[in-house]
Amino acid sequence: xxxxxxxxxxxxxxxxxxxxxxxxxxxxxxxxxxxxxxxxxxxxxxxxxxxxxxxxxxxxxxxxxxxxxxxxxxxxxxxxxxxxxxxxxxxxxxxxxxxxxxxxxxxxxxxxxxxxxxxxxxxxxxxxxxxxxxxxxxxxxxxxxxxxxxxxxxxxxxxxxxxxxxxxxxxxxxxxxxxxxxxxxxx
Numbered sequence: 034x035x036x037x038x039x040x041x042x043x044x045x046x047x048x049x050x051x052x053x054x055x056x057x058x059x060x061x062x063x064x065x066x067x068x069x070x071x072x073x074x075x076x077x078x079x080x081x082x083x084x085x086x087x088x089x090x091x092x093x094x095x096x097x098x099x100x101x102x103x104x105x106x107x108x109x110x111x112x113x114x115x116x117x118x119x120x121x122x123x124x125x126x127x128x129x130x131x132x133x134x135x136x137x138x139x140x141x142x143x144x145x146x147x148x149x150x151x152x153x154x155x156x157x158x159x160x161x162x163x164x165x166x167x168x169x170x171x172x173x174x175x176x177x178x179x180x181x182x183x184x185x186x187x188x189x190x191x192x193x194x195x196x197x198x199x200x201x202x203x204x205x206x207x208x209x210x211x212x213x214x215x216x217x218x219x220x
Contacts, residue, residue, distance in 0.1 A: 045172040053165045056149055063087070063117065064154075081213045084154070085147055085206060094148025095137035103135050122184035133188050134175060140195040142170055144202035151205055166197055 067087075071078045078085075107128065117127045145164045152160025171194045177187035 088150035096142030100135040
């Protein structure tokens, strides 16, 4: 059992590393493309709120894509009769458990994208590191589900991480918007 968890941990590390690498590349490319487009059509560059909305939409798309690919593998057992339970977590139906995990990760991905884009724009190492650390911890928390009855502990922990991500994002957005309003007011 330990060698299986170790392999899953290695896969999580590789997955998160690749994910963060492409997120950074996506941010740089998107920023350059949008600025070049604004210059070409003689419009002002994007406002802070526009950039945050783009990051939010990108994060939501990323989260929904992950949820779709996560849940697509569940189609085969979904065509069977009745409610499906797993031996490791016999208290919660399997599809409900999967939907709860997918929703938590959609929330984490959505707000992590805003945090990451802000971290790259401000060159803020805390925000840049927050995203992969939260992603890694959330992935590790799902390993608790392998223990007997682990989903009873794992799901609340996963939602705690999702709420923590949401609060960090809200605090960061509030700070950026109040700073931006202060700068505009002093001009």
